[in-house]
Amino acid sequence: MYRDIFAKRLKGLRLSRNMTLQSLGDVAGCNRQNVNNLENARVSPSFAMLMTLADFFDVSLDYLVGRSDDPARPSAGGGMETAETEQNLEKKKLIGMIGALHDDDMSKAIVYMAFLRHWRRREDGKKRRAEGTDMERQPV
Numbered sequence: 001m002y003r004d005i006f007a008k009r010l011k012g013l014r015l016s017r018n019m020t021l022q023s024l025g026d027v028a029g030c031n032r033q034n035v036n037n038l039e040n041a042r043v044s045p046s047f048a049m050l051m052t053l054a055d056f057f058d059v060s061l062d063y064l065v066g067r068s069d070d071p072a073r074p075s076a077g078g079g080m081e082t083a084e085t086e087q088n089l090e091k092k093k094l095i096g097m098i099g100a101l102h103d104d105d106m107s108k109a110i111v112y113m114a115f116l117r118h119w120r121r122r123e124d125g126k127k128r129r130a131e132g133t134d135m136e137r138q139p140v
Contacts, residue, residue, distance in 0.1 A: 002065045002066045002067070003041045003044055004041050004066075005065065005066030006038070006041075006044075006045070006064060006065050006066060007038060007039050007040060007041035009059075009063065009064055009066070010035075010038055010039055010053065010064070011039040013053075013057045013059070014035075014039070017057075017096050017100065018100050019096060019100045020032070020100060021033075021035045021036055021039075022035075023096070023098075023100045026095075027052070027053075027056050027095060027096065028049055028052055028053060028056075029049070029052065030049070050064060050065065054073070055092065056092050056095075056096065058073065058089060058092070059071040059072075059073065060072065060073045060074065
C-alpha cells in the first residue's frame with residue numbers, strides 16, 4: 001500500500017540529508033515519535049504534512065506516496081526556476097541543516113545567525129543613509 005512506500009521514501013529522504021527524527025519533526029511540525037511512526041508505516045500523514053515534506057525535500061507528492069518513481073516536481077514555469085523559488089529552496093536547506101546540528105553546536109549557529117542579521121541591518125542602514133532615504137529609524 002502507499003503507506004509502506006511513503007514510509008520507505010520518507011526514511012530514505014531523511015537519511016540522505018543526515019537528519020535526525022527530531023530535526024525532521026521540527027520541519028514537519030510534529031515530534032520525533034510521530035516521524036518514527038510515519039517511517040514505520042504505523043500512521044498516515046495528513047495532506048498538509050505531505051505537502052510540507054514534499055516541499056522540504058523538493059520532490060513531487062506522487063513520488064512521496066508511491067504513485068511515481070520520478071522524484072522530480074512538475075515545473076509551472078517550463079523548467080525555469082525563479083529567484084524566489086531558489087531562495088525558498090535555500091531556506092529549506094538551511095532549516096534542514098540547522099535541525100541536524102548537534103545540540104552543542106546549536107547555540108553557536110544561533111549566535112552566528114544573530115551576527116549576520118545585525119551585520120545586514122547595519123549595511124542596509126549605511127546604504128539608506130548614503131542614498132538619503134533614512135529619514136527615520138526603521139523598526140527592528
